[in-house]
Every structure is written in structure tokens, then in C-alpha cells.
Amino acid sequence: xxxxxxxxxxxxxxxxxxxxxxxxxxxxxxxxxxxxxxxxxxxxxxxxxxxxxxxxxxxxxxxxxxxxxxxxxxxxxxxxxxxxxxxxxxxxxxxxxxxxxxxxxxxxxxxxxxxxxxxxxxxxxxxxxxxxxxxxxxxxxxxxxxxxxxxxxxxxxxx
Amino acid sequence: xxxxxxxxxxxxxxxxxxxxxxxxxxxxxxxxxxxxxxxxxxxxxxxxxxxxxxxxxxxxxxxxxxxxxxxxxxxxxxxxxxxxxxxxxxxxxxxxxxxxxxxxxxxxxxxxxxxxxxxxxxxxxxxxxxxxxxxxxxxxxxxxxxxxxxxxxxxxxxxxxxxxxxxxxxxxxxxxxxxxxxxxxxxxxxxxxxxxxxxxxxxxxxxxxxxxxxxxxxxxxxxxxxxxxxxxxxxxxxxxxxxxxxxxxxxxxxxxxxxxxxxxxxxxxxxxxxxxxxxxxxxxxxxxxxxxxxxxxxxxxxxxxxxxxxxxx
Numbered sequence: 001x002x003x004x005x006x007x008x009x010x011x012x013x014x015x016x017x018x019x020x021x022x023x024x025x026x027x028x029x030x031x032x033x034x035x036x037x038x039x040x041x042x043x044x045x046x047x048x049x050x051x052x053x054x055x056x057x058x059x060x061x062x063x064x065x066x067x068x069x070x071x072x073x074x075x076x077x078x079x080x081x082x083x084x085x086x087x088x089x090x091x092x093x094x095x096x097x098x099x100x101x102x103x104x105x106x107x108x109x110x111x112x113x114x115x116x117x118x119x120x121x122x123x124x125x126x127x128x129x130x131x132x133x134x135x136x137x138x139x140x141x142x143x144x145x146x147x148x149x150x151x152x153x154x155x156x157x158x159x
Numbered sequence: 160x161x162x163x164x165x166x167x168x169x170x171x172x173x174x175x176x177x178x179x180x181x182x183x184x185x186x187x188x189x190x191x192x193x194x195x196x197x198x199x200x201x202x203x204x205x206x207x208x209x210x211x212x213x214x215x216x217x218x219x220x221x222x223x224x225x226x227x228x229x230x231x232x233x234x235x236x237x238x239x240x241x242x243x244x245x246x247x248x249x250x251x252x253x254x255x256x257x258x259x260x261x262x263x264x265x266x267x268x269x270x271x272x273x274x275x276x277x278x279x280x281x282x283x284x285x286x287x288x289x290x291x292x293x294x295x296x297x298x299x300x301x302x303x304x305x306x307x308x309x310x311x312x313x314x315x316x317x318x319x320x321x322x323x324x325x326x327x328x329x330x331x332x333x334x335x336x337x338x339x340x341x342x343x344x345x346x347x348x349x350x351x352x353x354x355x356x357x358x359x360x361x362x363x364x365x366x367x368x369x370x371x372x373x374x375x376x377x378x379x380x381x382x383x384x385x386x387x388x389x390x391x392x393x394x395x396x397x398x399x400x401x402x403x404x405x406x407x408x409x410x411x412x413x414x415x416x417x418x419x420x421x422x423x424x425x426x427x428x429x430x431x432x433x434x435x436x437x438x439x440x441x442x443x444x445x446x447x448x449x450x451x452x453x454x455x456x457x458x459x460x461x462x463x464x465x466x467x468x469x470x471x472x
Contacts (some may be wrong), residue, residue: 021214021221023293026428030298053179057186061193065210066218067296068331068338071203072193077189083183120199124299125345125366142182 003126004047011058012039030130035113036063037078041104042151044085045092054111056082073118081111097146104142108135211333222293242356287311287435289319292336294428301344301367303327305433308335313435316395320434324401324424325349325389329435339433342402342423343368351402352390356380359390363422370403372419377410379417387421397436401425 016039024032036059043051060075067074085092085107092103112135119127145151177185197203209287287307295302307313309332317329319339328347331338340347342362349362351372358380364371375381385405403421410417 018217018221021218022298023225025294026294028181029294031298041289053182053186057190060190062210062214065207068302069297069299070194070197071207072190072197074185075193076190079183079186083179087178106418118194119299122194127298134298158161 003045004050006050009043009047009055012043013055015039017059017062017066020063031133031137033141034111036060037081037108038104038138038142040078040082041085041107044082045089045100046151048086048089052147053079053086054083056083069119070122073115073122074084077111077115080114081107092107101139101143101146105135105139108138116140164348194253204231208333212335214389215335286320286434287313289337289433289435291339291431291433295338300346301341302330303339303341304336305329305435306336307435308333308337310334313337318396318400320400320436321425321430321432323426324403325396326425326427326433327356328395342425343427345369348403349396349402350390350393351379351387354388356385357381359392360387362387366420368427369406370421370423372421373416375417375419377412377414377417381405381408383408383421388425398445411465 013036016035019035020032040051040056040059056078059076060073060078061071063074063078064071066081088103092100095103109132112132116127116131142151193203219229237246289305289307292304292306295304305319313329313332315329315332319326319328325342327339327344328349329337330340330347342349343365345363345365347362347365350359351362352359358373360372362370362372364373372381372387383405387402387405389398389400389402401424403423405419405421407420408417409419
């Protein structure tokens, strides 16, 4: 595995952001994985020196601008998810890929739950259970990327 | 066993800086302040507009493949569908022409009546054709983004319609595009009138693809199949535009209000083109007295009460 550079981190985040900007419609919108958060989680796992809570917050603000929601909603959600990753980082890097996938799923859910609470408090109605499909598709995307060896975040000693 | 990632995070016992929890607290408080400022004080609109312009090239890049696909699929649209569409359109034009002929007479008659009544002349409404660029990215709201913005003279509060009825209202305007909240969004209230009985109501309590009519008593005169049209008393929507059709009414004896579900008349989510019509003329509630025209006119305007009212006539 090549050591990560700052450039590659920002490039990945930019690509994730452009994927977020694609004109998703209908069911695709419902199933849209949270690309930006996935990219953030990956880089936090692999190179926590290059990517911090502040990065997550800034990316969250950019997502807020693109989604037209109030400033700070996604920023708060991403910060919380990334905070849990930082807190359990030592443990996470020792997991094998399947265990890591489970943890990524939980982190995606944390972000969605925080967003849900903020949205409900700002007066939006409760969406259906399909709201959480985005986490499911996100974790599926993560697993596909792990299987295709696009991302390698686990400790090699277990492989 | 030595991990290959060992060099990425060296033994960092003393250079950690603030603890993650402290940092989270900092960012969380910052986020919450931002949410509050944005939601209540509306200070950040200009910043948002600036950033959205800066991000516009990125959006264009993201949209390019989808646009290309649409162009190609439009190009290879089979001839048969075009012929069928042509036939239906011709039939529709024939049906409409009859109404249209009567419309001219009626318009002339209406103008005459209004001049008799000394009422405000209803101005011919120049409308702008906008194209829906993409639907809103927020799962919690039902919005679409239209390719007209402040550059094209769009102001917040304009009504958006298609050939079947009201699509929604412009709620945020950026320099190059604007955000239209659909009638099925939970936040959008449209003053309506039952076409059959003339009963006035306001839509609200909408869910995913239906429009609700809250706060109508259980014994209200409304039936499934009733057509609801805009009442025109808000100064936003011209009167008489179709909004929705009543589908189901749930009259529970123990509930104070009837639960009424309607489906939107407009082809929400079908079309790519919509019409943005300028806000209707704000009417003066009282006839202006001859001398102090400016003062009384300014005061008699319904200023803060209607959230839907446009800022400028």
C-alpha cells in the first residue's frame, strides 16, 4: 500500500463530492450512498494524520450548500460519525475487513441518526424506514470496494 | 507483526493537541450556531449564494454525463412514439381551440366588467419557461432546481405551474438557478378553493405524494373527486389554477378535523419544463385615499402576516 498523500485525500473527497452532485432522482436518490462520508471514513481509517474532524466538518458544510439545507446540519452529522471513528481508531485498524464493514455501517447510521434528529428539530416530518437505505447502500458500496481491492483499510497481518 | 500502516501514525504521545471529545464539542457547537443563524436570522443567504456560484462548474461537470445520456435517448426516440404523441396533441389542440375561442370573448367581457367595477386590471402575465435541472438533494424536502435565477429576473415567491396545475413556489434564488418547493412538500401551504362549492382552505400536512387539507371540520362539504383550485387571495398564485383533486376523506367522529387526502393535479416529477409566473399584483386592502397615497398604501399592505407573500409586487 502506497503511503497516502494529502493530494490524494483531497482528490478522493472531490470525486466523492461530484458523485454527490450527480442529478439523482427518485429511487436513486433514496438509495444514494453517502459518498462524501464514505471517503472521509476511509481516509480517517487509513491516514488519520491527513484528515481530521475539521476536514469532516468542512466537507459537511459543502454538502449542506449543495443540498440546500441549513448550514451545519451535515457538518454536525459528519463530525459525530468521524468522532466515533477517531475514538475507536486503535481498535478499528486491527479488525479484519468484515468487522470493519460492520463498524462502517454503524458509523453511517450514526451520521444518519444525527441528521435525522437535527432535521426533526428544524421542523421536517419523519421520513419512512427507507431513509436508512442510504446506509445500507453505502456499506454495500464499501464492501464492493474492499472486495475489488480498491480500498485496503484493514491490517494486512490478518490477510 | 509490524503493520504497514505503522509509519502513518507514529507514536504520538505528546503531539495530540485537543482531545477528540473537545474538538467534537467545538465543531458541534459551531454547527448548531450555524444552523440557528441560518434558520432564524437568515444572515448566511449571500454566503450560500457565493458558494453556490463557485460550485456551479462542479455541478455542470456532474451533470454532463446525464445530460449527454438524455440527449442521445431523445435523439433515438422512435418515430412511432412521436407519431402517437403528435396525434394526441392534435386532438388536444382541437379540444382546446374551442375553449380558447370562448376565452377571448370572455376576456374582453371580463375587462369590460372590471372597468365598470373600477377594479384593478388583471395584467397579462408574462411567464418564463424554466427547465428542471435536477431534483433537490435533501431527502427530507420535496424540491426541484430550475435553471433560472436572479440573472433571469426570478424573485423568491413566484408561483411555478405546468399545463395541468400548480407545481410549487420559488423559495430560494441563486444567481444561476433557483429552488422550487413542490406543492407536495410539507412546508408549502397553498390557499385553495373547492371549485364545486367555493369553500376556501389552505393545503398543508402533505406527505410523500399527497396533499392534505388540515383544519377543516368533520362535517365540511367536500367529496372525493372535488377539484381544488387556487383562490388567488394570497397575491402569489393567480386565481383558478388547478392544485389537486380530493381522493379520500376520513371523517372520524372523535377527531375535531376531517382528514382529507388529495393528489396534485400538476405532473410533479413528470415534466422537465415548468412555467415561472410572476407574483400576482399585491392588492390594496383598502381603496387608497386621494392625497397621502404613499403612506396609506404602504401601511395597508399585509406586511408580516403572510409567509408566502412576495417581497415586491
